[in-house]
Amino acid sequence: MIRLAFCGLGAIGTPMARHLVGDRFDLVVWNRTHERATAFAANQGVRVASTPADAAAQRDIVITCLPTSREVSALLDGDDGLLAALAPGSLLLDCTSGDPATSREIAARLAERGVHFVDAPVSGGVSGAEAGTLTVMCGGRDEDVERARPVLEAFGQRIVHAGPVGAGHALKAVNNGLLAMHIWGTAEGLTALAKAGVRPDLALEVINASSGRSNSSENLFPQRVLTGAFPRTFRAALLDKDVGIAAEVARDARVPSPLLQLTAELWRMAHNELGEDADHVEAVRVVERLAGVALRAGPLPTPEKPA
């Protein structure tokens, strides 16, 4: 039986942690908002820790799932922090969508105490976390990733060891950076077409049967933009953070990457304009406003260039 602690019972963390309840694992949970941890523990019959240090005490693997690497780093410090309680030989498994540079710093601090580190961000959203079908991108030493595997397989379907510490975070960030680029670029193209008299739904039908298609054009635009639904599933503020990390990965590698860097600028602008609560697809609203046209299904209100 693997002794586990799970820190961070947010929208994704909660369904992930549910897969760690059962015979194979001895689970302790901690959350900054204590009530959420208490509720989870009451439902699932596991123990609640009073502090991060309390969570980490006598655990084989401590899992973190927090908004950014900054929160993970902050969790290490102080008398109540993880660093004070993690036993030599134990493993910190960080499922945060974090950044590689901070992760390498965290790993170095842990290594001084003989504690190991694997970054293991996930993709697949809340539904993937609930179904246990997440994709997990791991960064770390072979033996540490192997050790984490039973935990990762509890909530993940596809476990990929991407490279050294930080590689998981880098890969997640680049994936999300491409998502951010495709959303914005597709919005640019569709608004230009709409102003030239091409209906967005027809344009998407063609693009999705052709070479310009992407996950964004196949799923996000038909379901969320053409309908005007814009459900709130993943915050623009978080995607802004991710594309910023992707751009930083490229800069740190000294890779000229003008499209990624410009994408990061545009999402910073959109985040400033949309605020903290908007969904990531609402960035399309910013492009629509700049273009002066909305991308909804059906006839265009004012075809600007009739033949």
Place this chain on the structure above:
Amino acid sequence: MIRLAFCGLGAIGTPMARHLVGDRFDLVVWNRTHERATAFAANQGVRVASTPADAAAQRDIVITCLPTSREVSALLDGDDGLLAALAPGSLLLDCTSGDPATSREIAARLAERGVHFVDAPVSGGVSGAEAGTLTVMCGGRDEDVERARPVLEAFGQRIVHAGPVGAGHALKAVNNGLLAMHIWGTAEGLTALAKAGVRPDLALEVINASSGRSNSSENLFPQRVLTGAFPRTFRAALLDKDVGIAAEVARDARVPSPLLQLTAELWRMAHNELGEDADHVEAVRVVERLAGVALRAGPLPTPEKPA
């Protein structure tokens, strides 16, 4: 029986024209390099025209399939040109991947003589043309597109009437502009990851199971980049032209479109560097050179940032 002329027996035009041989159509062909037209005619048992005017005489529909709108426009002029021979009431059906502005000029010149115009660029490549499964994007008046439909259905599977004259060209250009953006952006992301120690094949495996995927990441990179094959199927010079048209569509519509405009710049740079014969996916080689790393399958030669 519809009387047709087909001008432009290139890599795509030739298999398209083959679908127009048979009982339903009376076909005449013309090509700038006369030998190609003669060979086609001998094989298919159709007539060869000596000039564009000869091709257009007494035809219901004249189809053009040329490199750019400039060549279409040039075909109109002079004693041997199309304009001298197209009968009032006939239709010019332009399957070139052309540009909307020139097409509107061509349509205006034709309209003075009572000749109609539909732009109808195709996607699906040589294999789609051979199989008769092309997607066709049409711009023009409803009645003109309907009139062209029997011809288009001979080689196309999906016929979309996108909007007024130029709309087909605009839509094709934007689709290809997104293709160009996705190729370049994915190359930026994968080279940054490779320099951070993440193998391109693993990165693509994850991205293709996640939200950053596109036609480029799903097909072009695994088949052509990881393998180093870079087959020559569609010239970078032509994709440069297309993304340039897409950027122009956005500028003409006064749509702020920084990603499309920057993509156009990068492809102009790549085209200058790669020359006229390179395949479009070889633009990835430019990104690889700038980054100092190649995106091939298997272990990375020099992981730069081991943990």
Place this chain on the structure above:
Amino acid sequence: MIRLAFCGLGAIGTPMARHLVGDRFDLVVWNRTHERATAFAANQGVRVASTPADAAAQRDIVITCLPTSREVSALLDGDDGLLAALAPGSLLLDCTSGDPATSREIAARLAERGVHFVDAPVSGGVSGAEAGTLTVMCGGRDEDVERARPVLEAFGQRIVHAGPVGAGHALKAVNNGLLAMHIWGTAEGLTALAKAGVRPDLALEVINASSGRSNSSENLFPQRVLTGAFPRTFRAALLDKDVGIAAEVARDARVPSPLLQLTAELWRMAHNELGEDADHVEAVRVVERLAGVALRAGPLPTPEKPA
């Protein structure tokens, strides 16, 4: 005595035309808004033409000074147009801030009738036009520029023959494109500094004593931005047009020019946001809004990062 016509008595054109009244020139004026021409003629004792054709009849040199090349081109056409009346051997001297491509088309149309063309946009603003100290950038054949020289020297201090037809327009556009880039880039830098706790007036003092200085930092920011004055001297809409022409010059020359192209995008965005009447320096307001800080002299309201 040189027989002149002056078409376009706008903010710049009017003081330019005043220098063409006197013994050396026989001047006729025309303006779209007829009252303005009548008022000028009454004041200056010159003749008013009823149409462009009337203005051009029996003139040695016809000068145009209009918003864009489109208006110049439109002035050629029709029974009342310039083309109908310009005598073979006469010269069209276009002082519009126009675009090279349209100018080459105009020159070609004129050449068919034996009429010559020189593009000769000016810089120096209303005050330079009044003082007769404009800089004039000429494009055309040597002999045509020489023939225009007495006219140009009447209102210009520095007459530069830049190259063939269109070269004057290209040079003016690039100069203004650099102006647009420097305004926007300096605003980006100063807003970033302001948010890091550096007062804009101190920052400008240092930059203007150092290597990052430009005409924008030395004149426009201290006089118009720090003061909050933003006087309306040159419309943002016109500078948007000019940077668009500069970007087009670079594209036509197949010169990779990402900074110019991005500058054009940003000004298109600013023009959309600011409307038609705003001054060009008001683009700084757009950058300020995006950054969330104003660039005014004196202590910063909220230093965000105190040490």
Place this chain on the structure above:
Amino acid sequence: MIRLAFCGLGAIGTPMARHLVGDRFDLVVWNRTHERATAFAANQGVRVASTPADAAAQRDIVITCLPTSREVSALLDGDDGLLAALAPGSLLLDCTSGDPATSREIAARLAERGVHFVDAPVSGGVSGAEAGTLTVMCGGRDEDVERARPVLEAFGQRIVHAGPVGAGHALKAVNNGLLAMHIWGTAEGLTALAKAGVRPDLALEVINASSGRSNSSENLFPQRVLTGAFPRTFRAALLDKDVGIAAEVARDARVPSPLLQLTAELWRMAHNELGEDADHVEAVRVVERLAGVALRAGPLPTPEKPA
């Protein structure tokens, strides 16, 4: 008499340190390459320190002038480091062209020991350092900047207190970022003009009499580019670093800054291509290569678009 140590006798540091020899100061010098310190000391009659700690012992003010903040930070650590020897109440005066984030970290580490910190990068080059006419941009508390003033006035003509710790570095970086933008943007514009048939020397003559002028167009292009001289006075690698810091300042302030970010990308690309030794103005060679034309004085070799 102020007890000083000067660490870093490079191209700029050496002439700066010479102004600190004399009655008002008691100077000790240290340099990584010991011979350079020995030579300086022999010439100037001052003491050489064996280690940074030896230099810092019993000093009122320790001055650092190193390539980047990374070297300054590294100088703090270890038994021989500055941190071990700096007395409480002493001041570290950092004249490096460093970055604000690292400087804030350094200041925080020093503050734990009661040591103060002022960042004070300079502009004016080797000639300004020799003449004692540098501009100095300071970041820090009022009382610390005041305390540093006698030292700064020994080599500086203009001392500007820009703001809190890091403000000096931020301001220097933004100035240099604008320099980098103006060099690249002017090169884009001039190459586009050259390909359109406009001689670079004539273009610069006009621009320098007009609104697009900058320090780059007024000094660098006429003296170094038109002549083909490209003297090595300031390395492209260092300007790449500076524009990278400026871009980081903007990102940290959450200021959308697409022009600065793109400028940073272009200089990263140029640095990769030019290597470590090239002068900063040689970035123009990269633009020339991409454009296919050289910007030298005199007639153009191949006017591409004669009228």
